[in-house]
Amino acid sequence: MKADTVPQVLPMDQYNSVLVANLHPPEWKNPEPSGRYNLVVIGAGTAGLVTAAGAAGLGARVALIEKHLLGGDCLNAGCVPSKCLIRSSRAAADVRTAAGFGVYTAAAAEVDFPAVMERMRRLRSGISYHDSVARFQNLGVDVFLGEAQFTGPDSVKVGGKTLHFSKAAIATGARAVELPIDGLREAGYLTNETVFSLTERPRRFAVIGGGPLGSELAQAFHRLGSEVFIFQGPDHLLNREDADAAEILQKAFLREGIELFLKTRPTKISLTPQGKLITYDRNGQTESLIVDEILLGVGRAPNVEGLNLEAAGVEYDGKDGVKVDDYLQTTNPRIYAAGDICLQYKFTHTADATARIVIQNALFMGRRKLSALCIPWCTYTDPEIAHVGMYESDAQEKGIPLDTFIRPLKEVDRAIADGEEEGFVKVHVKRGTDKILGATIVARHAGEMISEISVAMVGGLGLRTIANVIHPYPTQAEAIRQVADEYNRTRLTLFVKSVLRLWLAVGRSNFMEKLKEYPAKVRRKFTGMVTFGVKTCGKR
Numbered sequence: 001m002k003a004d005t006v007p008q009v010l011p012m013d014q015y016n017s018v019l020v021a022n023l024h025p026p027e028w029k030n031p032e033p034s035g036r037y038n039l040v041v042i043g044a045g046t047a048g049l050v051t052a053a054g055a056a057g058l059g060a061r062v063a064l065i066e067k068h069l070l071g072g073d074c075l076n077a078g079c080v081p082s083k084c085l086i087r088s089s090r091a092a093a094d095v096r097t098a099a100g101f102g103v104y105t106a107a108a109a110e111v112d113f114p115a116v117m118e119r120m121r122r123l124r125s126g127i128s129y130h131d132s133v134a135r136f137q138n139l140g141v142d143v144f145l146g147e148a149q150f151t152g153p154d155s156v157k158v159g160g161k162t163l164h165f166s167k168a169a170i171a172t173g174a175r176a177v178e179l180p181i182d183g184l185r186e187a188g189y190l191t192n193e194t195v196f197s198l199t200e201r202p203r204r205f206a207v208i209g210g211g212p213l214g215s216e217l218a219q220a221f222h223r224l225g226s227e228v229f230i231f232q233g234p235d236h237l238l239n240r241e242d243a244d245a246a247e248i249l250q251k252a253f254l255r256e257g258i259e260l261f262l263k264t265r266p267t268k269i270s271l272t273p274q275g276k277l278i279t280y281d282r283n284g285q286t287e288s289l290i291v292d293e294i295l296l297g298v299g300r301a302p303n304v305e306g307l308n309l310e311a312a313g314v315e316y317d318g319k320d321g322v323k324v325d326d327y328l329q330t331t332n333p334r335i336y337a338a339g340d341i342c343l344q345y346k347f348t349h350t351a352d353a354t355a356r357i358v359i360q361n362a363l364f365m366g367r368r369k370l371s372a373l374c375i376p377w378c379t380y381t382d383p384e385i386a387h388v389g390m391y392e393s394d395a396q397e398k399g400i401p402l403d404t405f406i407r408p409l410k411e412v413d414r415a416i417a418d419g420e421e422e423g424f425v426k427v428h429v430k431r432g433t434d435k436i437l438g439a440t441i442v443a444r445h446a447g448e449m450i451s452e453i454s455v456a457m458v459g460g461l462g463l464r465t466i467a468n469v470i471h472p473y474p475t476q477a478e479a480i481r482q483v484a485d486e487y488n489r490t491r492l493t494l495f496v497k498s499v500l501r502l503w504l505a506v507g508r509s510n511f512m513e514k515l516k517e518y519p520a521k522v523r524r525k526f527t528g529m530v531t532f533g534v535k536t537c538g539k540r
């Protein structure tokens with residue numbers, strides 16, 4: 001591997017130098033392939049790393065091929081850097097809103113943007129050893145740096161060497177979709193691959209795409225001091241989420257001063273001495289806006305190019321990626337896929353979960369299914385929007401009747417104390433039962449809260465069980481138990497109410513003495529009904 005093919009991660013400061021030294025060491029020499037591999041893994045993002053580490057840990061002979069940086073998007077250009085910026089931006093927002101809590105700062109919050117970016121680079125490089133070439137070598141994985149290309153149904157080429165395999169896993173991920181906007185390429189734009197290399201704050205920052213990536217970074221940059229404009233084709237942000245959830249976020253964005261151009265698409269971009277001129281149509285009028293930087297966040301395209309998938313007999317398409325069945329097997333039975341390259345739900349935790357399925361199915365004749373996974377997700381805006389399972393519209397499409405229970409955070413003591421009353425917990429159950437089909441949570445830490453619902457769904461626990469779980473008071477997660485109480489109250493039928501009334505009347509008489517004269521079965525039935533009634537009506 002020549003030094004000139006080593007990726008540059010700008011700015012090449014001490015932190016990014018460590019990052020590159022860990023994830024694509026300049027002096028690295030690829031090993032000699034050691035015979036036939038049990039598993040060759042292509043791509044060393046989350047999906048590839050988890051597959052390789054797991055398989056090697058179980059004793060398989062594993063090769064891992066990466067053309068850029070081990071760690072992939074999550075570590076280098078996705079979750080990690082974005083969450084570091086979001087954390088700094090929350091600190092800035094907290095200082096700005098401190099007066100609302102009776103705390104007065106001596107001066108207005110001032111953001112040192114280069115320091116924010118340096119903190120991110122420091123933290124990212126600090127955790128990079130975990131994904132490093134050295135660590136994977138120690139795990140017994142043969143690491144090859146270079147671009148992988150299939151040469152046949154059971155062989156792949158990298159840096160002039162051919163590796164033979166019994167099984168292979170494609171985990172080459174996805175990249176930002178390009179938009180065919182006139183002049184965009186010439187004017188220049190940022191994607192997730194370049195935005196984290198900024199060292200100066202853009203004064204005016206346009207984000208094209210109001211999905212999770214666009215919304216997270218738009219709010220972060222705005223809180224870090226940029227003037228932010230979001231262009232979003234659909235009529236609300238996060239258009240895949242429920243409209244009531246997205247509405248809360250939209251209001252928060254507008255209140256903070258982020259400008260939204262909904263149902264609006266840029267038609268032309270041109271470079272002017274004042275900046276990048278974005279022309280767009282709004283309400284039938286042609287308007288324009290000048291900004292310093294444009295971030296593109298309109299979706300992800302699978303990295304299928306250059307792999308020579310035809311030689312391996314692996315079917316794919318440019319939009320949905322590598323075609324897999326429910327066992328994550330491609331059209332070549334030796335080859336599996338995991339992560340963004342083949343999934344609709346492009347998240348680090350799904351890359352991880354599918355990697356585990358691949359290890360079992362490819363190497364140990366497992367029959368684990370993608371469709372059996374319960375997949376939550378979260379958009380890390382403020383407030384966060386987290387979801388798991390079905391939306392109401394999914395249930396309608398499938399003809400599944402459901403009941404929905406909602407607890408607004410403005411009725412939750414801890415949310416009131418925290419000044420975080422905007423949001424809700426919404427849970428859908430199969431009609432007439434407590435079986436949870438899906439949930440949406442809008443709250444400052446919705447990403448932490450949703451796991452309780454995921455645990456319940458995976459464990460087959462319904463709202464009745466959640467109602468019996470003691471939650472510490474005061475916590476925002478109490479809202480989940482309160483939703484469960486709400487469900488329990490629906491069980492308080494007229495019949496149960498009558499029994500309770502009877503019981504209380506009995507309490508005023510000497511009926512209990514008389515009840516002792518009845519057979520044990522009758523006494524148990526009576527007290528059972530009463531206990532149930534007391535449990536359900538005693539909730540707040």
Ligand SMILES: Cc1cc2nc3c(=O)[nH]c(=O)nc-3n(C[C@H](O)[C@H](O)[C@H](O)COP(=O)(O)OP(=O)(O)OC[C@H]3O[C@@H](n4cnc5c(N)ncnc54)[C@H](O)[C@@H]3O)c2cc1C
Nearest residue numbers: 043045046047067072073074078148173339340346347348
């Ligand atoms: C800005 C941003 C923020 C995000 N935040 C979150 C978040 O908070 N939570 C979350 O769950 N998800 C988040 N994601 C999504 C998450 O990063 C991805 O879902 C995850 O990284 C996918 O992992 P992967 O292994 O499938 O692919 P990648 O991480 O993309 O890894 C694929 C690897 O394959 C390599 N490769 C490609 N082609 C070849 C080839 N021919 N030969 C050799 N190597 C090759 C690539 O260089 C890359 O390193 C975010 C994404 C972005 C862009």
